[in-house]
Amino acid sequence: MTVRTIDPVPRIASQILLDKAELLGGRHAAEIRQILDQRGVVFFRDVNFTDDEQLAFAATLGTIRLGAIRKEGDRGIMTITRNPDDNPRYAEYFHGTFHWHMDGSYEDIPPLASILSARVLSATGGQTEFANSYAAWEDLPGDEKRALERLQVVHSMETLLRLAFPEPSDEQLESWRTSFIPKTHPLVWTHRSGRKSLVLGHSVTSIVGMAKPESDALLRKLMNWVTQPRFVYRHDWQPGDTLIWDNTGTLHRVEPYTADSGRTMQRVTLDGEEPLARAA
Numbered sequence: 001m002t003v004r005t006i007d008p009v010p011r012i013a014s015q016i017l018l019d020k021a022e023l024l025g026g027r028h029a030a031e032i033r034q035i036l037d038q039r040g041v042v043f044f045r046d047v048n049f050t051d052d053e054q055l056a057f058a059a060t061l062g063t064i065r066l067g068a069i070r071k072e073g074d075r076g077i078m079t080i081t082r083n084p085d086d087n088p089r090y091a092e093y094f095h096g097t098f099h100w101h102m103d104g105s106y107e108d109i110p111p112l113a114s115i116l117s118a119r120v121l122s123a124t125g126g127q128t129e130f131a132n133s134y135a136a137w138e139d140l141p142g143d144e145k146r147a148l149e150r151l152q153v154v155h156s157m158e159t160l161l162r163l164a165f166p167e168p169s170d171e172q173l174e175s176w177r178t179s180f181i182p183k184t185h186p187l188v189w190t191h192r193s194g195r196k197s198l199v200l201g202h203s204v205t206s207i208v209g210m211a212k213p214e215s216d217a218l219l220r221k222l223m224n225w226v227t228q229p230r231f232v233y234r235h236d237w238q239p240g241d242t243l244i245w246d247n248t249g250t251l252h253r254v255e256p257y258t259a260d261s262g263r264t265m266q267r268v269t270l271d272g273e274e275p276l277a278r279a280a
């Protein structure tokens with residue numbers, strides 16, 4: 001290791017002490033990827049990236065996601081705001097971000113990571129929380145691990161968005177169901193590295209083959225386990241911050257903020273590099 005880091009909490013997240021020029025130079029990219037893999041979240045203070053700089057930095061780390069499913073825009077940078085005038089297509093979906101989830105849980109190859117920069121902060125709320133689903137797996141007792149490894153879970157955008165819209169209109173339901181087809185995944189992701197993480201979030205509808213009361217109880221227990229304070233980092237945004245989360249080994253959510261708060265973030269997402277389920 002040559003870069004200096006500060007770990008704000010023991011089990012997740014590192015602040016990396018590099019400045020903008022060092023980040024854009026790309027010389028530390030492999031090391032940043034390595035720390036991201038180990039810590040789930042990395043962040044940099046006072047970098048104040050422009051859109052072009054954020055894209056250039058992202059390109060040193062992986063393949064920038066364009067268009068396809070999430071319509072990231074022409075260049076792969078997306079404005080995250082609740083203001084429907086700024087982002088009419090996705091303002092509704094941001095309600096779902098108030099609840100624990102991983103991105104792309106309806107895809108075979110979920111995104112590797114997202115790179116988020118703070119532009120305008122909300123006066124209240126807007127902090128982002130991350131839970132380390134690698135660490136949560138590692139700390140489970142061995143007998144529980146063996147039982148959980150046999151299970152599959154169904155992820156559905158409808159399940160996540162019903163938390164925000166308990167009584168959706170027919171149009172909302174139609175839109176959610178056609179835009180995001182429910183997806184069955186193994187509960188435990190065995191990564192190419194050999195490490196394992198839990199594939200959870202409030203998008204999980206059910207455990208395959210389990211009666212609903214039993215399934216609901218186990219899912220509640222697992223979500224409480226993964227999101228307990230020792231696996232969680234809460235990022236208190238400062239202007240100029242850039243943060244990256246490993247979407248394959250963390251869950252995230254944002255503390256609610258109002259649509260008129262002005263909160264504006266810029267996001268670049270990196271394509272996934274391995275399928276969640278291994279070919280049989």
Ligand SMILES: [Fe+2]
Pocket residue numbers: 097101102103252
């Ligand atoms: Fe998200």
